[in-house]
Amino acid sequence: MSGHTTTPWEFDGNCGGYITQDGDKIARAYSNKDATFIVHAVNNYETLLRALTELSNMYASTWDGVDGSLRMFGDGIARFEKAHQAARIAVCKATGAPLPISLDEDEEQTPGA
Numbered sequence: 001m002s003g004h005t006t007t008p009w010e011f012d013g014n015c016g017g018y019i020t021q022d023g024d025k026i027a028r029a030y031s032n033k034d035a036t037f038i039v040h041a042v043n044n045y046e047t048l049l050r051a052l053t054e055l056s057n058m059y060a061s062t063w064d065g066v067d068g069s070l071r072m073f074g075d076g077i078a079r080f081e082k083a084h085q086a087a088r089i090a091v092c093k094a095t096g097a098p099l100p101i102s103l104d105e106d107e108e109q110t111p112g113a
Contacts, residue, residue: 044094
């Protein structure tokens with residue numbers, strides 16, 4: 001995306017404080033929670049976009065089965081797992097949630113655990 005203020009954005013943490021970029025004031029914030037949310041979302045926009053674009057592009061390389069299943073070919077499963085993990089991390093960063101523990105092949109984990 002072009003034409004927007006570069007990142008990272010920061011919030012000074014004060015009610016009635018400012019969201020800034022490299023010391024320049026971008027916006028005034030009257031809610032710490034809203035300002036924190038905005039800063040997290042803006043700072044992780046590109047990461048979220050890349051992760052979702054990869055997941056979307058992967059759909060083009062799957063085949064819909066008559067039974068409703070999806071089939072992947074070649075490196076599709078490994079590519080999906082990598083893209084899914086990237087998306088999970090991007091969502092955590094954008095929302096301020098704890099990052100997921102890296103996934104072990106033999107062990108199922110819950111996001112943010």
